[in-house]
Amino acid sequence: MAAKPLVHGPQQPADLLLRDVHVLDPRAGIDARHDVRVRAEVIAELGAPGALQNDNGEEVVEGHGRHRLLPAFFDPHVHLRTPGQEHKEDLETGTRAAAAGGFGGLIAMPNTDPVLDSAPLLRSLRDAAAREARVPVGFLAAITRGSEGEQLTEMAELRQEGALGFTDDGRPVQSAGMLRKALQYQRLCGGVIALHEEDRTLSRGGAMHEGAVSAALGITGIPTISESTMVARDAALASYEDARAHFQHLSCTASVDAIAEAKARGWKVSAEVTPHHLLLTEEDVRGMDTRMKMHPPLATDADRRSLIEGLRAGTIDCVATDHAPHAREEKEVPFEQAPMGTTGLETAFAALYTGLVLTGALELGLLVERMTAGAGLFELPTPRIAVGEPADVTLVDLEAEWVAGERGWESRSENCCFAGRALQGRVLLTVTAGAVVYRERAFSVVASR
Amino acid sequence: MNHLLSIEDLDRAGIERIVAQAARFAEVSDREIKKVPALRGRMVLNLFYEASTRTRSSFELAAKRLSADVVNFAASGSSVEKGESLKDTILTLSAHKPDAIVLRTPWAGAAELVSRWCSAAIVNAGDGKHEHPTQALLDVYTLRKRLGGIDGASIWIVGDVTHSRVARSNIIAFQRMGAKVTVAGPPTLIPRGIQALGCEVRFTLDELHSANVVYALRMQRERMSETWVPSLREYAAWYQINGRRLGPRQILMHPGPVNRGVELSGEVVDSPQAVITAQVEAGVVVRMAVLYELLAGTREPQPVPERQLA
Numbered sequence: 019m020a021a022k023p024l025v026h027g028p029q030q031p032a033d034l035l036l037r038d039v040h041v042l043d044p045r046a047g048i049d050a051r052h053d054v055r056v057r058a059e060v061i062a063e064l065g066a067p068g069a070l071q072n073d074n075g076e077e078v079v080e081g082h083g084r085h086r087l088l089p090a091f092f093d094p095h096v097h098l099r100t101p102g103q104e105h106k107e108d109l110e111t112g113t114r115a116a117a118a119g120g121f122g123g124l125i126a127m128p129n130t131d132p133v134l135d136s137a138p139l140l141r142s143l144r145d146a147a148a149r150e151a152r153v154p155v156g157f158l159a160a161i162t163r164g165s166e167g168e169q170l171t172e173m174a175e176l177r178q179e180g181a182l183g184f185t186d187d188g189r190p191v192q193s194a195g196m197l198r199k200a201l202q203y204q205r206l207c208g209g210v211i212a213l214h215e216e217d218r219t220l221s222r223g224g225a226m227h228e229g230a231v232s233a234a235l236g237i238t239g240i241p242t243i244s245e246s247t248m249v250a251r252d253a254a255l256a257s258y259e260d261a262r263a264h265f266q267h268l269s270c271t272a273s274v275d276a277i278a279e280a281k282a283r284g285w286k287v288s289a290e291v292t293p294h295h296l297l298l299t300e301e302d303v304r305g306m307d308t309r310m311k312m313h314p315p316l317a318t319d320a321d322r323r324s325l326i327e328g329l330r331a332g333t334i335d336c337v338a339t340d341h342a343p344h345a346r347e348e349k350e351v352p353f354e355q356a357p358m359g360t361t362g363l364e365t366a367f368a369a370l371y372t373g374l375v376l377t378g379a380l381e382l383g384l385l386v387e388r389m390t391a392g393a394g395l396f397e398l399p400t401p402r403i404a405v406g407e408p409a410d411v412t413l414v415d416l417e418a419e420w421v422a423g424e425r426g427w428e429s430r431s432e433n434c435c436f437a438g439r440a441l442q443g444r445v446l447l448t449v450t451a452g453a454v455v456y457r458e459r460a461f462s463v464v465a466s467r
Numbered sequence: 468m469n470h471l472l473s474i475e476d477l478d479r480a481g482i483e484r485i486v487a488q489a490a491r492f493a494e495v496s497d498r499e500i501k502k503v504p505a506l507r508g509r510m511v512l513n514l515f516y517e518a519s520t521r522t523r524s525s526f527e528l529a530a531k532r533l534s535a536d537v538v539n540f541a542a543s544g545s546s547v548e549k550g551e552s553l554k555d556t557i558l559t560l561s562a563h564k565p566d567a568i569v570l571r572t573p574w575a576g577a578a579e580l581v582s583r584w585c586s587a588a589i590v591n592a593g594d595g596k597h598e599h600p601t602q603a604l605l606d607v608y609t610l611r612k613r614l615g616g617i618d619g620a621s622i623w624i625v626g627d628v629t630h631s632r633v634a635r636s637n638i639i640a641f642q643r644m645g646a647k648v649t650v651a652g653p654p655t656l657i658p659r660g661i662q663a664l665g666c667e668v669r670f671t672l673d674e675l676h677s678a679n680v681v682y683a684l685r686m687q688r689e690r691m692s693e694t695w696v697p698s699l700r701e702y703a704a705w706y707q708i709n710g711r712r713l714g715p716r717q718i719l720m721h722p723g724p725v726n727r728g729v730e731l732s733g734e735v736v737d738s739p740q741a742v743i744t745a746q747v748e749a750g751v752v753v754r755m756a757v758l759y760e761l762l763a764g765t766r767e768p769q770p771v772p773e774r775q776l777a
Contacts, residue, residue, distance in 0.1 A: 230663035236596030236635050237575050239659065306576035350554055352574030354595060 019208045021397045022180035024123055024154030025147045026113075029453030032056050032077070032409065038067040039081030039413060043089050043403040044383040045390075051083050056409040059452025064405055079413065079447060086382075089401035090122025090410040090450050091367065094212075094392035095187075095266055095290060095338035097359070098155070100143070102131025107343040107430050109143075112363075113152040114456075115341070115429035119363040120412035122401055122450035123154045123393060128165070129188040135160040135171045137179040144180055152455045153448075156182045156396065158212060161200045165189040170200055174207040182396045183210035187266060188313075190214045190248070194255060201261035210396055212264040213252050215273070216314065220244035225354045227315040231300040237354060240315050246272030253280040253287055264395055265289040267340050269314035271324035278333045288395045290338035291325050293366045294435050297373040298322075302435075308349045308356035309435045312342065326379050329388055336391035339366050343431030360435040365422050367414065369436050371443035382416075409452045418444035425459070470589040471757055472578045474600040474636045479643050486608045488756035489749070495532060496752060506535035509762050512565035512587070514556075516542040516572040521723060521747065522592050522601075526569045529754035535762070538565070553577065554584055561585040566762050570594075588761040599632040602722055603640035605753040609746050610680060611644075613718055618645030621677055624666075625706060626684030626730050627656040627695070633722045634684060638664050649678070652706060655695045671705070675712055682720045683708050686730045699729055710734045718742060 036054040041064070043049075053070035055063035063070055072078055081087065093116060099107040107115075116124050126143075128134030134143065140157060147155045159181040163169045165188070173184060184200065190213065191197045200211055221244040226232050228239025249265055253276060256263035268274055268291050280287045294312065299319045303310045310316060328334040342359025349356050367389065374380040394400045401410035423437040448456035468476065477485070495503055511530040515523055523539065530537045540560065542548070547556060553572070560568070561584075568585070570578050571592040578591035593599045610617055622641050628634045628650050641648050642665050650657060651669040662668055675681065686702060696702045709732035713719060719731075719741040727733045735741060 228659055230660035233658040233660035234635065234664055235575050236598070236632055238596075241659075306579065347552065347554075351552065352572065352577040352580055352595075354574050354576075 019174075019177045021182055021209070024156045024398065025144050026151045026154040026451055027147070027149055029451060029455070031059050031452045032449055032454045034449070034454070035070060035072050035076050035078045036087060036413065037070070037078055037080050038083045039085055039087040040083065041087045041403055042383060042386060044387045045089070045400065046402050046404050048403060049383065054087060054403075056411070056449060056452065059409055061403060061405055061407050061409050061411070081413065084417070085446060086414050086416055087403065088120070088386050088412045088414060089390050089403055090412045090448060091120050091389040092391075092393040092401065093121050093124040093339050093341070093363065093366075094336065094396060096124045096126050096341045096363065097129070097343065098126040099343060100130060100146070105345050105430075109147050109150040109155065110152065111428065111430040112341070112343070113155060115361070115363040115427065116153050117448045117450070117456035118428045118445060119365070120367050120414060120445040120448050121153060121363060122410040122412065122448065123156070123398070125156045125158055125182055125392070125396060127185065127187045128158055128160045133160050133165050135163050135165070137172065137175045140176055140179045140181060153450050156180070156398070158183050158185045158187075160184065161186045161191055161211065162196060167191050167193060167196055170203060173200070173203050173209070177207040177209050181209060182398070183212055183264070185212035185214065185266070187212065187214040190216050192218055194251060197252060198255050198259065201256055201259040201263070204261050210262055210264045211256070212266055214266045215245045215248035215252065217244045217248050224315070225311060226303050227300045227317045229300055229318060231304055235304070235306065242270035242272055242317060242321065245269055245314050246276055249273045249276040253277070253285060256287060257283065257285040260286070262286045267292050267295065267314060267338065268325060268328070268334060269295050270317050270321040274324045274328040274333055278328070281333060288335045289333065290336050290392065291329055291334045292338060292340045293362055293369045294360055296322065296325055296329065297369055298435060306353040308351065308353055309360055309433050309437065311353060311356050311358055312340070312360050312435070313358040326374065330380055330384065335388070335395055337366065337370065337389045338392060339363050343429055344433050345431060349433045359433065361427070361429050361431055361433055364427060364429065365434055365436040365441065367445060368420070368422070368441035368443040369439070371416065372441045376442060409449050411449045412445055413447040415444050415446050416442070418442065420444055468760055470578075470582045471600050471761065472582060472589060472591045473598050474603045474640045476600070482604065482607060482640060482643060485604055485753065485756045485760060486611060488759060489608050489752040492532075492752040492755040492759070502532050502534055504534045505759055506530070506533040506762055509535040509566040510564065511535045511537050511567045511569060511758060512560060512563070513537065513539045513569045514542075514560065514571070515540070515592070516547070517593070519571055519593070521750070522571065525747070525750040526590075526592060526754050528751050530758055532751070533755055533758060535758065538563070553581070557581050557584045561587065567758060590757060590761065593632055596630050596632050596635070598636045600636050601750070601754055601757055602633050603636035604757065605746060605749040606637055606682070606720060607640055607644055608753050609720070609742055609749045610718070612745070612749075613742055614679070617641065620646045620679040622646045622648050622680040622682060623675055623678040624648065624650045624682045624684065625672065625708065626652050627686055628652055628661060628684065629656045629658045630687065631684045635664070637682065638666050642666070651675070653696050653702065672712055676714055678717060680718045680720060681708055681713060683730045685722065685724065686726055688726070703729055706730070707732055708735055713738070713740060715740070720746060723747065
């Protein structure tokens, strides 16, 4: 079964002339200044700076030869909290946050209330997204009913209804036998099996990474083997069934090693990593700030460096934010009581640009590649800047400095682990499915004359 | 000092200042009228989210001996059971304008969090498995009284370190006072990474004889159901401090309450080496010193609590 396209709300098609922008698309092999025309939902024209004329009263956006025009980012791991937890986020606020972060598409996780485990629920969600979503949205359905690990969902019917794949993210499948059945069933229905890896007999009761900081704070730790042993186990299961598995939010060296080994053997595995695991460590948890509490937990600096190297080398295929909004009152409690998760859509690019590109750990082109690669992993078209391609682009000012959260958030929640940090690189404009879905507030669009 | 949230808030000089003040208050406890007017008109609120008899009554007694007004607020049977958050409880109780809040909770970091929500001085009387700074201070006081000084002493902390806030505060405090600290216990109850605090780790008591001070931790019975150790019997066989293991010149400490026959044999509890009741006695004078340090004289006005998240 082929994947259904993503869904989004009604949008006014953009008619834009992006004048003298620095186009950077590593896949298309472009890294140069251009004029770019967006019309009728596609990239209509590319020309040398000054070559394209403002012909029929379209909006003109000045790139001044320095703002970068990138393929729009894609986030394969977002919690939109709908249905059931709209006090944290909903389809509209979550996709608005995505647009503000330069994302042109995303995949929502099924750990909602109720869990997205049936075709009627998926249909109603896709219908709602077709009314409310600012950027195109796809959905993963649960692997097991209620994500309880007991019985498979009706995976084939869910696929027909548009599920991009399956995951029990947040309540991972513990039983190898159950996961094996899902991997077998994938032969019938297709779709990617996405795995949040955590052996609950090892992680139970834990609120942060097990190590020097948890020992000092007296907070029960989660050992990295809770993740890495399950990565190794499930990669072996996927290989045995010749199935396609995607490993979510890797957090430690041993997991990167397990994926590297699986890939070396030619197994059909892929992996993602979050900005927070690439940039923060257990030391950031020392102040017991609940925004630093997430699953998997922030680990050591050695783990962080392994993740960066894994992303650079391609062992890790893409960046995913695991955007996990929680209401203020839910996070404004003692650390051990707080729910797991940080928001991430609005800060992902700037945090990674500041923390990895400006420090020389990763080239900008590679970061752009990894922030857009998620779509292809789920059998969706990858955004590309070329004439005739769908207009999915993001314009960023790499010199702009800002403080995360200083002007509030588009997300309904504010539990961002980067809040208050000085960042460089700001999304000015996001165009997806041919429509302008975000304009930076202070960014002036020059009206045509 | 505006709050006592962690023993880390105190450098060696700070610990010595409080211990010296406690020694002056010890004289008050020997008077016929065991009261001084130092904190008259001040209000101390005891807010306890965990059952505690000895720590709470110790703080209560300390505050009363300084002539402060004391209000006890236990979390059970209160608005907390009706679902009120810690923050709202603090904001509500702050309306009574307490000068100090003595806080015991099962959650690490709660005392620090509360210090940002109200203007009272916060005394951490135990936050989860994190810290119990006044216990560390009273242990330093007790040891100094017994040994004269702690510099260079070898102190072994024995037992369930993983679940012990006393262990964490004491490792820091004893080292700050110049002692060398070793923690010993079953590998399942010594947290991975504890060496980062500067202590040594042992899994047997083979070298216990090298210690000047043996500090036994309480072995909680509920740990058995979670299979941290195979049985209390086996735990006692390997880690109980008894007459065979405790040397005549070693000092024995324990934060209480003692499980006789588990972490300590009855004979050592009753032995002259044990300073367990002296620790309890020290509790009152040390807590008097802490409250006095925080509340006596002029206290810097605290900023209005911030609205935003931690």
